[in-house]
Amino acid sequence: MADDSEFATETPEAEIRDTDIVFDCPHCGKNLVIDYRGAGLTINCSDCGTPVLVPIPDGMDIKDLDLDPGEILKQLFATRKNYQKVEVQLQQLKSRLSQMQEALAAMQDVVAEGLSI
Numbered sequence: 001m002a003d004d005s006e007f008a009t010e011t012p013e014a015e016i017r018d019t020d021i022v023f024d025c026p027h028c029g030k031n032l033v034i035d036y037r038g039a040g041l042t043i044n045c046s047d048c049g050t051p052v053l054v055p056i057p058d059g060m061d062i063k064d065l066d067l068d069p070g071e072i073l074k075q076l077f078a079t080r081k082n083y084q085k086v087e088v089q090l091q092q093l094k095s096r097l098s099q100m101q102e103a104l105a106a107m108q109d110v111v112a113e114g115l116s117i
């Protein structure tokens, strides 16, 4: 029988299947579960929202995936490249942020001086 009642009776807790990848968010430690097809991709942590790279399980055969191996590798490399780019961008944003915080502090000093005159 293939009607929707099957889904309706499911518990809100996502069921962990054998094919799911279970790992901890490296940022907040939240236990994450993702379909095996997400291996090597970047997802956003459901708890802290940080993009995390889904680990590829040991012994996982690339043939197990629905996509062809060339496509998988392309995605994997693209994901890794993006990840590195994001890391660089993050560092740039961090230094920009501290520059802006310094500028803001300087402006607040000026404003405080202006108000005291």
Ligand SMILES: [Zn+2]
Residues within 6 Å of the ligand: 025, 026, 027, 028, 029, 030, 045, 046, 047, 048, 049, 050
């Ligand atoms: Zn997290």
